[in-house]
Every structure is written in C-alpha cells, then in structure tokens.
Amino acid sequence: MTDPQDARPRRTPLTALHERLGATLTDFAGWLMPLRYGSELAEHRAVRTAAGLFDLSHMGEITVTGPDAADALDYALVGNLSALAPGRARYTMICEPDGGVLDDLIVYRLSGEEFLVVANAANTAAVYAALRERAGGRDAAVADHTDGYALIAVQGPRAADVLAPLASIDLTGVRYYTGHRAEVAGRAALLARTGYTGEDGFELFTRPEDAERVWSALTEAGAGHALTPAGLAARDTLRLEAGMPLYGNELGPEVTPFDAGLGRVVKFDKPGDFVGRAALAERAEATARRTLAGLAGQSRRVPRHGYQVLWDGKPAGTVTSGAPSPTLGMPIAMAYLEPDVARQAAGGAAGGRLAVDVRGSAEPAVLVPLPFYRRPA
Numbered sequence: 001m002t003d004p005q006d007a008r009p010r011r012t013p014l015t016a017l018h019e020r021l022g023a024t025l026t027d028f029a030g031w032l033m034p035l036r037y038g039s040e041l042a043e044h045r046a047v048r049t050a051a052g053l054f055d056l057s058h059m060g061e062i063t064v065t066g067p068d069a070a071d072a073l074d075y076a077l078v079g080n081l082s083a084l085a086p087g088r089a090r091y092t093m094i095c096e097p098d099g100g101v102l103d104d105l106i107v108y109r110l111s112g113e114e115f116l117v118v119a120n121a122a123n124t125a126a127v128y129a130a131l132r133e134r135a136g137g138r139d140a141a142v143a144d145h146t147d148g149y150a151l152i153a154v155q156g157p158r159a160a161d162v163l164a165p166l167a168s169i170d171l172t173g174v175r176y177y178t179g180h181r182a183e184v185a186g187r188a189a190l191l192a193r194t195g196y197t198g199e200d201g202f203e204l205f206t207r208p209e210d211a212e213r214v215w216s217a218l219t220e221a222g223a224g225h226a227l228t229p230a231g232l233a234a235r236d237t238l239r240l241e242a243g244m245p246l247y248g249n250e251l252g253p254e255v256t257p258f259d260a261g262l263g264r265v266v267k268f269d270k271p272g273d274f275v276g277r278a279a280l281a282e283r284a285e286a287t288a289r290r291t292l293a294g295l296a297g298q299s300r301r302v303p304r305h306g307y308q309v310l311w312d313g314k315p316a317g318t319v320t321s322g323a324p325s326p327t328l329g330m331p332i333a334m335a336y337l338e339p340d341v342a343r344q345a346a347g348g349a350a351g352g353r354l355a356v357d358v359r360g361s362a363e364p365a366v367l368v369p370l371p372f373y374r375r376p377a
Contacts (some may be wrong), residue, residue, distance in 0.1 A: 014212065110181075154201055
C-alpha cells in the first residue's frame with residue numbers, strides 16, 4: 001500500500017518561514033512553494049523598482065567532478081563547458097538525440113575539475129539520469145546534491161545594496177554570470193550574479209540549515225531598501241516581461257534550441273561529438289518550422305498558455321506564455337507562430353490581422369520584439 005505521506009509535496013528549508021509570513025503555498029513540481037505573500041502585483045513592482053527576495057530551493061543541484069568532468073559535460077550538453085573558466089557560469093541546454101530540449105540549465109565551473117549543474121525542479125531526476133549515462137566510460141562522478149542546498153535569490157536594482165553589507169567579498173568585483181565561494185551573514189555560500197527576472201541580482205546557494213539565518217539577515221538588511229519577499233506568481237510575470245523561456249511552455253522535448261530562437265547556445269565548433277549534434281546541425285540548416293514571437297494584446301483580455309493565435313481568422317500559432325504586464329500595463333504573450341505569418345506580421349502586411357482566440361473571442365494583438373522589457377542601463 002502506498003503511504004499517503006509520499007504524495008505530499010516536498011518542503012524547502014524555508015517552508016516554515018513562508019508559513020509564518022502568511023504566504024499562499026502551492027504544489028509546484030512536487031515542492032510546496034510560495035505563490036505569493038500578499039499582492040503579486042506589489043511583489044513584481046518591488047523587483048522592478050527596488051528588490052525582491054525569492055526562495056528557489058526547489059531547483060536541482062547536480063555536481064559533475066573529476067579529471068574528465070569537462071569532457072563529460074561537453075558530450076552531454078550543447079555548450080562548450082571545457083572553455084568555461086573557473087568561477088564563471090553559462091546558460092546551456094541538455095538535448096535528446098533528436099535535438100529536443102530535455103532541460104535548460106545553468107552550469108557553474110567551481111574549479112578545474114568541479115562543476116555545479118542547476119536544473120529545473122521538474123526535470124532534476126531526468127537530467128541526473130542523463131548526465132550519469134552520458135558520463136559513462138569517463139573519469140567523472142555525477143551526484144545529485146539537491147538536498148544539500150538551499151537557494152535564495154535577491155533580485156532588483158537595489159539587490160547589491162541589500163547584499164553588500166552581509167557579503168564577505170566586494171560585490172563590485174562579482175561579474176554577471178560568475179559564482180564565488182563567500183560568506184553571507186557569516187554562513188558559507190556560493191554567491192552568484194545570476195537570476196531569472198530581467199534585473200540585476202544574486203543567487204545564494206547555502207546549506208539547508210543556514211537558509212533561515214541568511215533569509216532573515218537579508219530581510220533585516222533590506223528594510224531600508226524596500227526589499228519584499230516574492231513568490232512564483234511574480235517570478236513568472238518578471239521572466240515573461242524579460243522574454244526568458246520557461247520549460248514546459250517555450251521549451252520541451254518537441255522543441256529544439258533553434259525553434260526557441262536560442263540556437264546560439266549550441267556550440268558546433270567545440271571539440272568532439274555531443275548528444276544531438278547531428279539532429280541539431282540538420283535543424284540549423286533547415287527552413288524554420290516555427291518562430292517564437294512576442295505579442296502585445298490590444299484589448300484588456302489576456303492571452304494564456306495554449307490559446308490559439310489567428311491570422312486573418314485562421315489558426316497560425318499557439319501562445320506559450322501570457323499574462324498582464326505590470327510594468328507595461330498591457331497583456332503580453334510569447335507564442336510560436338508559423339514563420340510566414342511571423343514575417344508578414346512583422347512587415348505590417350496590408351490587410352493582415354493578428355489576433356488571439358481568448359475563449360471564443362478574437363482579441364487583436366500586434367507583434368513586438370522580445371524581450372518586452374529591458375532594465376535601464
């Protein structure tokens with residue numbers, strides 16, 4: 001008989017704290033996560049104007065270590081990880097042999113023979129299994145250390161102001177997409193300048209037992225900077241405005257990096273073979289099957305995931321992500337469109353009419369460049 005306890009979502013090291021803060025919790029990828037603490041609109045705006053504090057401890061952390069660690073990752077992933085200098089990070093993908101995306105990842109090179117692979121929560125087990133299989137025959141060890149980490153993010157234009165007094169290193173020397181071993185509030189952490197909001201910010205990998213101490217210290221340090229705890233709802237609208245793909249929406253096993261407009265992450269010039277190389281090379285030379293585009297709604301009704309995009313009243317694509325944009329004050333969406341339709345819409349084709357079928361009503365939309373939002377320089 002199955003223990004009903006096994007069906008319950010996993011708790012992060014900060015779940016009890018979220019409960020004390022009165023967060024609305026939801027089951028996300030098998031984890032009990034804060035959806036919002038109060039107003040998701042206020043949380044979104046806090047990240048755009050000041051700073052937001054996120055619990056990301058549901059993300060998967062997988063280490064690849066050993067003399068052949070870089071070679072193993074070069075074969076397993078589409079990026080050139082052996083060219084990554086210690087202390088640097090890279091956005092990349094792990095693909096199936098047919099070129100479909102198994103997951104998108106951030107990989108940190110901690111030292112010459114040590115890498116940290118951060119996977120999406122829903123895909124951690126699949127990425128771990130694939131990395132183990134693809135490392136076979138090499139002097140490289142693959143281990144799932146998700147339970148050994150908490151992950152806290154501070155994002156927004158004041159993120160550095162919040163974190164600086166607590167960090168043991170000078171943040172002015174921490175470049176974008178780097179990770180440094182440091183102390184935060186007196187606790188050991190991997191301090192990375194990465195994020196998923198379109199703003200400047202930091203992600204802090206700590207021991208689970210240190211998570212509450214670090215979160216509380218950040219809350220105290222952020223009191224004068226309008227730091228606000230933020231949940232998954234705000235995180236989703238923030239990443240959508242920034243045009244960042246979400247696995248299960250813009251990315252998946254039926255999508256290649258080229259379909260998603262991310263062919264730049266595929267490094268054909270790296271030495272040796274890699275899983276999916278032949279299929280991706282063929283895809284790189286082929287006529288586009290679909291185009292990922294940005295849509296701005298021209299009415300108050302919001303395009304949502306799965307809604308049909310129309311061109312002159314005929315089906316021409318599918319919305320992958322959609323929401324009201326708190327920053328822009330209009331509905332926005334990303335969608336896969338037929339390439340001819342995307343070209344015509346971009347060129348302002350005479351008589352052409354782009355719309356989204358929102359529950360039986362053709363709501364007008366216009367094609368706009370991605371991302372929808374860029375932070376001020």
